[in-house]
Amino acid sequence: MVTATATKQPGYLVFSLDTELAWGYYDLDAMRARLFSADGSRERRAITWLLDLCDGHGIRATWALVGHLLFDRCEDCQPCPVAAWQRSHRGFSEVYAPARPAPALWYAPDVRDRLLGAGDHHEIAFHGFTHRPFPHMDGDAARREIDAWLALGARFGIRPRSIVFPRNRAAHLDAFAAAGFRCFRSPDRSPRWHLRRFGPALKCTDDVLALSRLEVFTLDALRPEHGLLRIPASAHLFDFPRTLEQALDVRGLSQLRFRRIGQAIEHAAAHGGVVHLWAHPWELRTEADRDKLQQLFGIAAHHMQRGQLRSITMDELTTLALQRHNPA
Ligand SMILES: [Zn+2]
Ligand SMILES: [Zn+2]
DSSP: OOOOOOSOOOEEEEEEEEEOGGGGGTTOHHHHHHHSOTTSHHHHHHHHHHHHHHHHHTOOEEEEEOGGGGOSSOOSOSSOHHHHHHHHOOSOBTTBOTTOSSOTTTOOHHHHHHHHHTOTTSEEEEOOSSOOOGGGSOHHHHHHHHHHHHHHHHHTTOOOOEEOOGGGOOOOHHHHHHTTOOEEEEOOOOGGGGGGGGOHHHHHHHHHHTOSOOOOBOGGGOOEETTEEEEEOSEETTOSOHHHHHHHHHTTOHHHHHHHHHHHHHHHHHHOEEEEEEEOGGGOOSHHHHHHHHHHHHHHHHHHHTTSEEEOOHHHHHHHHHHHHSOO
16 A cells, blocks of 8 residues: 655655557557557657656656667567568558558657667666566566567667556566566555546546545555565556546646646655656647646756755666665
C-alpha cells in the first residue's frame, strides 16, 4: 500500500515516459490507425516538445523505450513481430504499409539519437523489446526479449537499469534482476483504486474536483521484490476519458483536470515524499494538453528553485532508497 508522509525528507518528482510510438498498439490495428499519425510526425513532435519542456524546467525524465525502436530497420531480430508480419503479410494496416521501406512508427533511430544527444540527466529505461506483455511469455521468451534489448542497446552505449513493463504488467522479475536491472514501475494501486469499482464517473469526479489527494509515497515505503525495487506510480497523466477532457479544454477548464496533480507536487515540496507521474509522449496531442503539462512543470520548477523539490529518474530514486535501507 502507498502511504502519505509527514516526515521531513525532501520532495522528489519522478516523471516516466512510455516511449513506444505504435508498439503499444501492435496488436490493435483499428486503435493504432485511429490514434497515430500515418507518418509518425505528430508523435515525434511530441517527443521533441517534451524534451525541450523537461530541459527548460530542469526535469530529469525516465524515457522507457521499446527496444525495437532503436533499429534503423529490421535486421535478423528475434523476437520481432514486424519480421513476422513481413513474412506472413498479415497484420499490415494503413500505418504499416509494406511499400514503405522504413515505417516511421516501428523504427525510430532519430528518436534514439535525439535522446542520446539530450545528455545524461535523462534516463533511458526498458519498455520491452516488442511491447508484448511479459505475463504472456514463458521464461525463455522473456529472456529473449531482455537479451534482444540489451544487445541492441549496447550497440549505442545504452544500458537500461529501470523497467516500465508493457501495459504495466510485471512478470519474470528474477530474470530481470539476473540481467542487472534494479527497479520497476508498478501501476497505480493506491487506496483510490477502489473508486474504479463504482465506475469511471466517481474517479472522474475525483480527478476534477480533487476530493482526495494523489498518492505521495515515502522512500522508506519502497521495497525490493525479487531483487528489484518496486516504484509505485502516483498518476497516469492522461488516465481520463478523452471526450470529457476535450470538453473541459474547450470550456477553458483545462487546468481543473490537473489541479490535484499540482496539489500532490505542492504536498511533496512542503512535507517530503515522492510523486511519480507518467504518460505516453503521443498523449500530448493538443495545445491544451501541452499547456496542462507546462503548468504542472511550472509548479515543480518553482519549488525546485527553492530547494524544496528535486526531479530525479527512477534509477536515481532506486539509489536513494537502497541507501536508506543499507546505509554505508
Ligand atoms: Zn525487427
Ligand atoms: Zn507501453
